[in-house]
Amino acid sequence: MTIKRLDADSEQYLSLVVDAQNCIINVSNSWEPLAVQGGAGDSLQANKILGLPLKDFIQSDITWMAVETALKLCRLKRQPLSKPYRCDSPTHQRFMQMDLIPLQPFSTGLVKMQHGLLKEEPFKKPLYxxxxxxxxxxxxxxxxxxxxxxxxxxxxxxxxxxxxxxxxxxxxxxxxxxxxxxxxxxxxxxxxxx
Incomplete structure (x- = not known):
């Protein structure tokens, strides 16, 4: 799959910013509407997640290690990194992209993590x-x-x-x-x- 930069104005785009300790300090305006759409409107309200470690929202230790390593690499290289991934619903294959963007001044360690939908295809039969x-x-x-x-x-x-x-x-x-x-x-x- 070809990696492309996502359109920040897309309604299928959301982002958050983590500090140098990987705590969530900001979320995009699209955050809460997309959380509601995904069935997590109550648990992922901005006022409930700001200040919390990003790790608290990634259940697998192995997955967290991969994300944490990418955040470290983004800070070290001082350049954006991208990775395609899938975030399927029971009825659809959802092909996504995660972009990690270091924010200036680089010494703050702030990284913007943005997620966007590249394409969506229905499953022949739902997958629960x-x-x-x-x-x-x-x-x-x-x-x-x-x-x-x-x-x-x-x-x-x-x-x-x-x-x-x-x-x-x-x-x-x-x-x-x-x-x-x-x-x-x-x-x-x-x-x-x-």
Missing amino acids: IQDMTASQGKTSLPHLILRCSFCNSLKNPKLGFWQTPEIFEHNQTIEQPLQVVHTVCPSCKEARWG
Whole structure:
């Protein structure tokens, strides 16, 4: 997928700014309407998240390490970084892009993180996922499917390889969703930020 700069005026675009300690200090005007649209209007209100660590909103430690490393690289290089990713809904594949932009003066360590929708395609059949990442470590969950936080590919522990989420459309229902634990697949770990 070709990486492109997103249009900041798009209604499908949202951003936040983190300080040098990766705490959220600002959000874009589109933040709350998109949070409501995504069903998280109460929990992601600006007044409830400002001042909190970004890490509090990323459940997987492995995913947080990838994001934190990218933030550090952005600050060190003093240049924007981009990464495509997927953020699917039960009914649609949503191809997204994350841009990390260091803000001047660079000595402040401020980074703007913006997310934008590149394209959206419907699934042939809805794909229902239940995120069990928060339960990881509290109980043994070896039967759960791994889900990459960036490309959304899935790995069934019985098969041992990563597959596109569409392959799992017939293995779940809204009453019995696929139970997954978020991580980062080997391909996404190796992929460079543009």
